[in-house]
Amino acid sequence: MNQILPSNAPQRVKGDGFLRKAFLRKAFLRKTWAMLIKEFIQLKRDRVSLAMIAIIPLVQLLLFGYAINTTPRDLPTAVLLQESSDVGRSILAALNNTRYFKVTELPRTEAEFDRLLASGKVLFGIEIPANFERSLRRGEKPAMLVAADATDPVAAGSALSALNRLTQTALMHDYAIPAAGTPAFEIRSHARYNPAAKTELNIVPGLVGAILTMTMLIFTALSVTREIERGTLENLLAMPITPIEIMLGKIIPYVIAGFVQAAIIISIGVFLFGVPLLGSLGMLALLTTLFVATNLSIGYTFSTVAQNQLQAMQMSVMFLLPNILLSGFMFPYAGMPRWAQYVGEILPLTHYIRITRAIMLKGATIADLRYEAAALAVLMLIAMTIAVTRFRRTLD
Structure with missing residues (x-):
């Protein structure tokens, strides 16, 4: 015998569906709000990231707004x-x-x-x-x-x-x-050195340094933080190895990778873009290795300061932008104000751009570039010292 449904059954089913959708919407908003609060709390605890959010735009606006000048003077x-x-x-x-x-x-x-x-x-x-x-x-x-x-x-x-x-x-x-x-x-x-005023003769030697700076910084900036996040740092602590040995072991493979990368870029610049190589190829290789080691040391320093890979990436980007904009790669170095030139002098890319342009376009010798080579060596030693000191603290 067929069961007879009440006359109001369809309305009740329809009403139950409406209540269910309202409940799901309310639950969705409640869970989203909870995640939002959780992220704000986590961001508040991550003081390095919070400081970078506030400081990076301000510093970069003031720094680049006053420093960059496309009409060079003096x-x-x-x-x-x-x-x-x-x-x-x-x-x-x-x-x-x-x-x-x-x-x-x-x-x-x-x-x-x-x-x-x-x-x-x-x-x-x-x-x-x-x-x-x-x-x-x-x-x-x-x-x-x-x-x-x-x-x-x-x-x-x-x-x-x-x-x-x-x-x-x-x-x-x-x-x-x-x-x-x-x-x-x-x-x-x-x-x-560039009588036809070809742009590629100016850009390609600078690109060698800019690309190496970006890749070398990122590679090593993540090295120690990756070990911490993966939990493999404890294995290093158990080994009879010193901080300087750990640093050299991490840096040397990337020195070789950076050297190969520079060789590829320079070869393309010479054979595809017609950039001359008037100076010593051996001296260019030696100073390129010094530049790569300097950037790797700075990146390794960032990895010992940062608490996670996100912070290491933020530090790398914060360091990369001044290198690109204040080194003479994109804008004339001589056209910047004096204080901005002082900032540029402590950036490795500034000295390496002078080295590549001088060797490739001018045929300069090591006597002409002794100041640039000494500046890179000093920056590398300072970065290595800070990195080893910071790594000892990390171990403690």
Whole structure:
């Protein structure tokens, strides 16, 4: 016999479904809210991450906002005076008044003049030849020679264009010079090391350092924190091994990997982009190994400071951005304010970019790059010392 359902049964089923959906929505919101509160509590306890969230945007905005300048000023300049005269002094004053040039060196010979350009101590070299003033007074329109370090075309281009106005203003108050509708003297400029102003000749040597910095930092920044999170650090503690031996054992494999990576990038730059390699390949390899070891030491230091892999990644990114923006890789180093240049001097990428550009484009020798090599060695030793000290504390 068929059971007869009450007339209100469909309404009751429909109402039960509505109540069930309302209950599920309420439970969903309650559990989501609980997870949200849990994450805020965890973030509050993670003081390093909390500080980075607040500090990183502020520091980077102030640092890069004031430091980055695409119109470089006060570019270091060497002036070779083949004669001592009032005209030479007038030209020197006019150079400084352009705000593009800052005379920092007064070489005595052409060899010293060339060495200053090759070492990167100056970006411009200006030569006022002998008998320059006598030719001016005779109305012969002599030539002043200008050599520009064109490995950074942005810095060289704007300053060279300012030289054209120099011919009009340098001697305007010297009434002994014959007045004429044309400038009293001629400027002959020579863009050295990159006369065609090819962008790839500037970018590719810098990319070698930028890529190595990014990969080497991340690899080693995660090394110790990975051991802690996986619980394998206790195995290291049980072994008769010192912190320096652990650090070297972790770093050396990545030194080899970084060397291989640099060889691949440089080979592609030479054979695909046509970047010349005028200097010693052996010296480039040696200094590249030093640069890789420096970055690995810094990354290892981060791994001993960070409590987890997330913090290690945050520290790596925080260190990577100044390297990219304040090293002269993306923006002219000489155009930054003095305080920003001081910050750039403590970044490994700043020195390595100078090394690669000098060796590949200028054929520089170790004598020209001794300051850059010494700076990398000092940075590496400081980072290693901090890393070993911090690792001992981690072991305790």
